[in-house]
């Protein structure tokens with residue numbers, strides 16, 4: 601087991617790499633009422649290990665990441681007679697963690713909480729960094745707060761029950777972290793992709809650790825995303841537009857988004873074509889798409905609605921080499937040409 605501490609100045613968060621769900625009780629104070637929030641899938645696999653605590657179970661899927669679910673959780677907390685000293689633990693993927701952190705942050709003006717992170721995406725990204733919230737009326741994560749969990753258990757054994765397509769979503773974020781922040785991490789990912797896909801625990805430990813270290817550093821310097829943290833959105837501007845118009849999972853959308861951003865980086869004279877090709881290759885190694893049949897007009901329309909748009913240009917995260925991201929303005933025309941190539 602290895603521990604990384606994130607310190608934002610006002611809060612600290614312990615990320616426990618390779619810790620086990622079975623040891624959760626060791627991180628909870630004696631005498632406090634503990635309530636678990638999980639989803640139906642995770643409960644099916646791990647419910648027995650949670651049986652000593654009351655459990656609030658939510659339905660799976662992005663469509664349930666809503667204020668209605670928060671309402672149900674608050675109702676569950678009231679039923680359990682939770683008070684200001686009670687403690688909530690979210691056991692699940694990014695959706696459970698985002699929802700649990702938000703519910704804990706608003707119940708009785710805020711009670712403390714921790715996570716057991718059970719998907720690769722939540723271990724390398726979602727459960728780390730203190731962004732909690734829910735979607736509203738089709739807008740992703742529109743309502744939420746910044747609040748760090750006390751601890752995040754990253755149990756690599758739990759990833760063995762994770763469906764393959766969910767595992768690949770996490771790989772897309774891992775590739776992103778190397779591409780924007782660390783050439784050596786990118787190289788490690790390239791070399792060890794097949795081991796990672798075969799659930800080699802040592803490789804997964806290293807990948808989660810490197811990603812958490814990158815995210816921790818960014819969050820410590822820019823918790824509220826006023827500058828540096830924006831670079832974590834590499835590939836995500838296009839990904840969010842694709843997700844709005846097509847039934848596609850987040851990992852596939854991020855992969856396509858990174859291809860678009862790399863193409864724009866080359867066109868801007870920032871990135872070498874060889875580096876763009878290298879990024880494309882590692883995306884393919886992970887079994888993620890690099891091209892897709894998408895309805896162009898709808899995609900353009902969705903991109904034009906992006907909240908980072910400013911008249912005829914949009915703020916975009918590009919690469920000037922593998923391992924370094926830059927924020928540049930891209931004209932809508934340049935973007936549409938690039939999307940044309942993708943489709």
Ligand code: NAD
Pocket residue numbers: 639640641642645660661662665692693694695696698718719720721722725726727728729730731732741758759760761762763766769
């Ligand atoms: P998810 O939480 O929906 O989990 C994916 C699926 O895997 C679900 O069906 C879940 O029930 C199942 N599952 C979870 N753990 C399992 C396990 N160990 N074995 C078997 N099945 C398991 O999805 P996700 O990809 O983990 O997270 C996506 C969410 O994370 C999105 O809502 C996104 O907005 C959010 N996110 C948040 C941040 C942040 O900084 N807060 C960052 C990135 C993503």
